[in-house]
Amino acid sequence: MEVYQVLILISLVLSTVAITLVAIILLGSRGLLRYLRASLLGKKAAKYRKRYLVVLFYPPGFFKTPEELEAALKECVRQSLGLIYLSGIDPRVVFINPKESRAIIRFNGEFKTELLASLACASRLGFKIVPIWVAGSFKSAKKRLS
């Protein structure tokens, strides 16, 4: 083996290492693994990441039970975005305080913008839902509620 061949081999190895390091720094080791897995095996169908939307509704005391608010919210999403988005967003009212007109809605975190956009439709149905905060857990959402 000639000297220049050895040098080329070393430079190839070093450049591969450098590219890998840069990729790890830019994407993070987990991100790189996820990217490689997604590109090789395709996206894995996973359980969605839940988010909790703290809301305030108007007129005060308009909704008495979680079922009422949930039905109205689903109607809003259905009217503005349609059935496919409704099944994707999957909004559920997990807590309601009719006295203070506040509630917590659990939804698919991927569709945050869609859910917020669909709230504009509520005024057509005679009520208004004002978003206060989007929380990652029910506990932190409860803190924002008070």
Place this chain on the structure above:
Amino acid sequence: MDLVREGKRLGYRIIAAEGLNGATVIEGVKMLGKIVFEISGIEEARRLLAGLKKPGVLVGVVPLTVETARWIAHDRRVDTIVMTSKNMSVFDKKQASVMKYYGKPLEVAFTEISKSSEEIVGQFARKLRLLLGKNIPVIVSSGAREILEYQHPMVVSSYLAKLLSLDLKTAMSLISLNPYRVVSKLGV
């Protein structure tokens, strides 16, 4: 008064409302006067705009004809050109380039978009995409006449982001940065 309170609760810092003669502060919120009127001819525009400009008062005009829209685009007394479902056909490529040349912002009421039928909403989206593509500052006002119509800024920006395929930051600038630039010209 209820609308001012609601605006404060929703997080708005400056509110322009019709019926005020100048800038005031009500319940910690800066209030500006606003005059919006429809114009269908140049002579009418000259007559209505004469002596109308006051400090702390925004002037918005709804041009109903193409020639009025072109004429108003270079009038310094007019702060915004308002697009409604009535005069959408006025806003074509030529109007967009005239507005860009004179730096005149376009104003659209959110209630006008959200409460219209799907056909009108589609037309609004096409026109707004055209104007945003030409880098014309677009302002989305609430257009609210009652509390139910007054929407949270996040709701408005998300709706616009989805409707116009914008990123949230750009959509937010339609209700924050662009209106602020117009208001700051009034010295508020």
